[in-house]
Amino acid sequence: MTHPTILWHRRDLRLSDLPMLTAARENGAVIPVFIRERKVDALGTAAAWRMGLSVAAHGKALEEIGSRLILRSGNALEVLCELIRETGAGAVYWSREYDPVSRERDSEVKAALRDEGIEARSFPGKLLWEPWQVKTQSGEPYKVYSPMWKSMKDTSPGEECPRPRSLNAPVSWPESEALGDWALGAAMDRGAAVVKPYAVVGEKAAHARLATFARERVDDYKAARDMLAQAATSGLSENLTYGEISPRQCWNAVPDSGEGAVHFRKELAWREFAWQLGYHFPRIFESEWREEWAAFPWKSDARAAEIWAWKKGCTGLDVVDAAMRELYVTGTMHNRARMLVASYLTKHMMTDWRIGMAWFADTLIDWDEASNAMGWQWVAGCGPDAAPYFRVFNPETQADKFDPKASYRCRWLPQGDSPSDTALSYYEAIPRHWGLEPGQDRPAKPIVGLQEGREAALTAYQDRAF
Ligand SMILES: Cc1cc2nc3c(=O)[nH]c(=O)nc-3n(C[C@H](O)[C@H](O)[C@H](O)COP(=O)(O)OP(=O)(O)OC[C@H]3O[C@@H](n4cnc5c(N)ncnc54)[C@H](O)[C@@H]3O)c2cc1C
Structure with missing residues (x-):
């Protein structure tokens, strides 16, 4: 019997176009996990609250395909080691994050797990291109947006990974903490009820939002995106930030030509620019x-x-x-x-x-x-x-x-x-x-x-x- 693979979700709360999931399925049983560790505890009030909604939606989506989202809190490495002991997992996979705190944590986790003979692998999925792939002709990171956009506008971010219809479950599931006990964003207080109708939560809702944008708004996007009262933009930043949708899915959903579509991709490229700056120059x-x-x-x-x-x-x-x-x-x-x-x-x-x-x-x-x-x-x-x-x-x-x-x-x-x-x-x-x-x-x-x-x-x- 093969050992299960732990799928460590962070800001990639989706099932489609998720390279780590495609790879994990090939190993056999998968144990999806979300850890409330210091990056989660450091979130601002509204972001923590919204993260909680995203975690709940992802848990539900996993249940629909015969799986679960296991919730644990504590130091990431300690939690992962505990789960490995409890489940006999042989591998831990995650999608890369590029801020300095996550990078330091992930390097530590990778080294420690490998020392224990556990396969520890990180995958792309947050960005269109990995920050080290985006380079000037002289091999330096871009510090100016326009040439970076020029270099990426005619390239393809590649094929999307398919959404699985089912996931193999482990022989027995480890215990999970209850999301309600985490009280993520409790500091929202009475504001939560007011903000909630505006939040568009989860992978399915994100795709519906993208489809509406591609169908109804993208043609006028360039001309209308600055008008303050108009719903002319995609609204997808909320979904992209929790990884409920991938930037590649957004990029691929609009045609290669047309003023609006190209401008939309241009904006996605600003997000790339921000992250590649953050990766190469964390002082930003x-x-x-x-x-x-x-x-x-x-x-x-x-x-x-x-x-x-x-x-x-x-x-x-x-x-x-x-x-x-x-x-x-x-x-x-x-x-x-x-x-x-x-x-x-x-x-x-x-x-x-x-x-x-x-x-x-x-x-x-x-x-x-x-x-x-x-x-x-x-x-x-x-x-x-x-x-x-x-x-x-x-x-x-x-x-x-x-x-x-x-x-x-x-x-x-x-x-x-x-x-x-x-x-x-x-x-x-x-x-x-x-x-x-x-x-x-x-x-x-x-x-x-x-x-x-x-x-x-x-x-x-x-x-x-x-
Ligand atoms: C002071 C300031 C703070 C900002 N803080 C954030 C933030 O915390 N989170 C965030 O996602 N965006 C931030 N932005 C960028 C931008 O305002 C939002 O991404 C945009 O308003 C999101 O709306 P939308 O999804 O409808 O965008 P659309 O116009 O539909 O654009 C599509 C996507 O492109 C990306 N994008 C668009 N504009 C920018 C930009 N200027 N910089 C980086 N990516 C961009 C977003 O991922 C966005 O979802 C900030 C901009 C400013 C000036």
Whole structure:
């Protein structure tokens, strides 16, 4: 009899296009496992809650094909060794993660298991191409997006792995902890009920979402993707981040030509860019990509009250406040809006980009470590291939352009005598102790005026003579 293979799921909660699963099935019985270890415990509030939904959905999908998802908590290596002892497993397979903490953990696990004579193998699946495959002609990692996109746009990420109809079960299943006992995202408190209808959870739902996008939206994607009130984008970041769908499935679902389809792939390539930067230059996760920025005189301490107002969507700037409330109610935010709120925080308010990055990490259900770090550094001006610091977005002119009928602002801000339900739902989501009341919580004037903020930021920037 062959020994079962442990399939260690992390951020790859799907059955289709999963190379580690295809390989594991060839060995015989498979034991899918999810471990609540330190990376899971370190998740932000909304991301932890959403991860819990994804784990539940994946467990159900496995049951439908005669398998199970075994849940354990603790140090990953110790848990895996325990499971090996209990089940007689001969191999542990996982899909690669590329952030520094996961890489260190995985190298340790691989070495220790191999020392014990256990087959320990890692597989692709998170990205279109492995970070070490994406190289300039001189063999260096890309630091600029456009040439990287040029090099990948006409290549194929290859055939997808099939979805299994069944999985061989082990002779006996090991014990599993109960997901409910983990209370993932318990800190969401009453916000969870408000956010839940917006979450599109699990592999099946992700594929339905992709199909709708490919059928109904992709043709207009390039023209409409910046319009704040329009559902013109795929929404798939939420699914990609938990691995409920693979980037290859997204890439392959749209045609090779056509403005919209090509632009969609271009956006998928931004995700690749973020992760290959994170892999080759892990400092991007915590310090300025452009080192000369380390000494920039952020005013974060002096601006504590304003930063709190920004988080609560109470800056007095309509589009910024609408976006921050969209974030709190839905757990996501339109890409254009992410750029606007990040620009106001880092430029007009001269706040350290890490403060914004951390707030997004706590509140986004599509939190992706690399895209978030790259996005914040890009907007702040200190990141790779970033917009120059002197290019300061004006939120009002941006709103005129991308929300010409103010529909987005009406959706998220209580205005007039009959505010929209979506705007009012913000007050159901936030903690009561914030003490906010519709119509009385936003200042009449922006907390930092647009002209004044812009000039102060540019002066600080020029004084440092970057
Ligand atoms: C300050 C800031 C923070 C961000 N934080 C995150 C984050 O935590 N998680 C996250 O997934 N994205 C983040 N982004 C990128 C982007 O805003 C989202 O990926 C996008 O809004 C997701 O919507 P969608 O799935 O409808 O995208 P679509 O427009 O349908 O694009 C398809 C896919 O391409 C990828 N993509 C699109 N734009 C970008 C981008 N600028 N950078 C990297 N990948 C991209 C995403 O995986 C997305 O699902 C951030 C951007 C900024 C400016």
